[in-house]
Amino acid sequence: MLAGEGPKAITVMWVMTGLSFILVPLRLYTRIFILQALGLDDHVFTLGWIFLLLYTTFCTVAGTHGFGQPISALTIDEAVQAIYTEMIGQTFAVLGMAIAKLSLGIFLLRIVVKPWHRISIWISMTSLSVVSVMTAIIFWIQRLPSESIYDPRVPGRTVVTVTPFSVLLGSWCAVVDFYFAILPWIFIWELNMRFKEKMTIAISLSLGFIAGICGIVRTIELGGLSSSNYTEDTVPLIIWSAVELAVTLICVGIPTVRPLYRRIVHGSTAKESHEGYKKQSGSDPARAQFEFPMRNFGRFARKDDLFTTNASVAETGPVQSFTEGQGDEDLLVAGLRDDGICVRQEIRVERV
Template sequence: MGNIHIGYKGQQLLAVMWVETSLAGGIIGLRWYTRSFVGGRVGPDDFILMASWVLMLAFACLISAAVHYGMGTHVSQLDIDQVTHGVLMILIGQSAVALAMGLSKTAVAIFLMRIVTKTWHKIVLWFWIVTIMFLSLLVAIAVFAQCTPTKSIWDPRVKAAGQVCHMNLALAAEVLCSWSAAMDFFLAVYPWFVLWSVNIKRKERITICISLSLGVFAGICGVVRTTGLDAINKTTDYLFAVSDSVMWTMSELTLTIICVSVPALRPLYNRVTGGSSSGGHGAYYQQNDTKLTGTGTGTGNFQMNPIGKDTTKQYDVEIGTGHTKGLDSGSDDFILHNTDKPEGGIQRHTEITTTYDDDLSAVSTKQHV
């Protein structure tokens, strides 16, 4: 194989791909940090989104290798070995990114499932999860199961000796891309209809709805990618023609990760800008006499001693459930606090606000059912 000069298309592909992969990785890192140390808790959607990004990273590495072998370069400038190795890297990457695409949409649906309360809302989300993962797995497997001998898929010399194909990968890929784009649009609109009946603050509801609405842009990327698949499948200059499709794929993945991460990053934003945070901002507390967690009912006395600057700390105490926490109004635990309860249930809450002003303190309590 001769040395490849990476042309404009290859350079553009590498730049877009690694900027978006790094951006998505940074967003997920901040999301994980926020839920672990600032507000909320790590949930299934976080693990699924992390798995999606790992596959996205693998895809970026494989496409980088494909660029080294000639992806983004016209086939007339490549020898047969370069074409063979380049196509093989792309095929492996297609399997990885098909799963990444399905997992990223699943993470959004799982995030919504943690908030919605009605059974039919969850059934609708499960329908999308099952269908997108089925199609993703189908395409991931079909990439290498479509023809025999398997090597004939990427090596034209083996293909010329005889190839038998059992399924149409191009059709399966078009169905997956179309369904993925449709799911982007659905997940962008769905929260506006189902979250208005959920008992969360209006500000949190709007934050979630607007951030997930960014999925419209992911859907647009999916539509552009899908409309170009037919031309790619018919071209004889595959390594060059497929480059744009890869960039649209990466953009769709990145936008999906961003839109589902914005609500989770709100506690971190509050901390950085001086708002409330579950861990406090610039002040620390020593807690004595009575733990703020436990079981049983009734009331108790507790004392909080401030260390640091004057501040206010708020706790939401569930009486009768034995569950107490310091909550940030923007944290996942706050948003999801009332949505995990069965419909029709009644809980009594005691809201305790302790305000420290120099050496004086005032405690006020408010109970509601």
């Protein structure tokens, strides 16, 4: 029977699990039917949500045994079952947080444009995975035999203290969240998208700042792991772990469902809104785009936008030359003369 702080904790966990689940089918639908580009990051994202579901489920079971209540109010068998199932749930949380951030990292790898971007992302993902797995293992071998961790009736000896590793994991999760939130502002300007699209995507990817803040709060609450009143003092840690994992999934999922939003609200396709997140080094000839080097923010426009621009400029004076070359490095040059003033505009053809 749920009692004490248990109902509050379980309610928050299921609410966060439900909110993050909304993005699972939306993301899969967007990737499969709109972009037709289902990737590894989508499977990792779904796996991260499954780990959140398992975390919430095991903590719910722990609540029926006394999680959220003072350990002194429980029988020894109830306390053992509550701590044991809670520990299983925490293991899924530790691994799930790394998996969710891996999903974002893999997504970023699909759109970054420079080698050092890829290297830094791989370093972040690899190091976080190592720390997460290491913490999960130490969590279960901090005392030997492992039964002595949650059952005081079993004699055992302490092998290693898990709290420092938990602090390291929480801190590193926050660092990776902040880095992944900052990185888009560095490379997004080199993608073949409109300026408005770049700003929107950069802001949506920066929602990871929220997950980083949740990670800091969760790290502060790690003191409950070493408390003798484990079933009650770990409630804040359990809640904030669920919030961080769910917020991470939500922040990762929002940018990937934007093509679906554009399709519903504006009726546009992925190609029209450049939602395919293609790099400049792409080679699809069907998606020629035109760069205006004179713009300091590197705006890219579609072919129909180009002719609209030329038509409006032509009203101010006769177009003396307009030629289109072949290949990625060729230029379109329009020279305009009006009262002795020469206006030169260069337009670079990009194959993306």
